[in-house]
Amino acid sequence: MAVTRLTQPECEALLAELPAWRLREDGLAIERTLRFADFNTAFGFMTRVAIEAEKSDHHPEWFNVYNRVEITLTTHDADGLSARDGKLARFIETAAAAASAG
Amino acid sequence: MAVTRLTQPECEALLAELPAWRLREDGLAIERTLRFADFNTAFGFMTRVAIEAEKSDHHPEWFNVYNRVEITLTTHDADGLSARDGKLARFIETAAAAASAG
Numbered sequence: 001m002a003v004t005r006l007t008q009p010e011c012e013a014l015l016a017e018l019p020a021w022r023l024r025e026d027g028l029a030i031e032r033t034l035r036f037a038d039f040n041t042a043f044g045f046m047t048r049v050a051i052e053a054e055k056s057d058h059h060p061e062w063f064n065v066y067n068r069v070e071i072t073l074t075t076h077d078a079d080g081l082s083a084r085d086g087k088l089a090r091f092i093e094t095a096a097a098a099a100s101a102g
Numbered sequence: 103m104a105v106t107r108l109t110q111p112e113c114e115a116l117l118a119e120l121p122a123w124r125l126r127e128d129g130l131a132i133e134r135t136l137r138f139a140d141f142n143t144a145f146g147f148m149t150r151v152a153i154e155a156e157k158s159d160h161h162p163e164w165f166n167v168y169n170r171v172e173i174t175l176t177t178h179d180a181d182g183l184s185a186r187d188g189k190l191a192r193f194i195e196t197a198a199a200a201a202s203a204g
Contacts, residue, residue: 039152039155039161040156043156046148047145050145054141054145059141062167063164063166064163064165065162065163065164066161
């Protein structure tokens with residue numbers, strides 16, 4: 001299924017809406033680092049995101065060490081950012097807030 | 103709590119026992135990349151490892167994208183490899199085999 005790549009104004013609107021996220025240097029992905037109280041909280045958060053990712057068939061690239069989670073979102077089928085990344089990023093913000101991440 | 107760093111012969115024995123793992127360039131960690139059938143299987147495997155890590159208070163550094171999981175094990179309190187890394191690596195091998203990872 002073809003996925004529409006966000007236009008430049010749409011990317012800018014997305015980043016304005018999600019101030020904790022930054023555009024990757026190549027402009028094809030957004031990134032966010034989160035810190036939690038401990039590993040248990042971090043992995044609990046990851047589990048919520050994993051279930052949402054699986055439900056919507058859009059998965060993150062992510063790295064975890066102890067309480068830190070680094071997430072990259074991009075849409076390979078769009079060769080860049082799509083609305084799917086915005087949707088998953090919004091879910092991540094909600095899940096992070098629920099886990100008191102900073 | 104002080105953790106004893108493995109000696110050179112102990113490191114060599116560990117790597118001989120775990121042929122799928124490689125020593126990181128700096129010699130302070132072991133690494134392994136695993137591929138699963140899909141994201142669901144990969145994250146199911148990660149969940150088993152996370153529970154084991156939390157139980158033994160020894161956590162991996164890991165990266166996941168879709169069906170791929172890259173794991174690094176090291177013991178910060180030992181400034182290198184310790185018996186804890188061997189224990190977690192053995193658990194990972196068992197969990198990976200159960201999930202038919204290659």
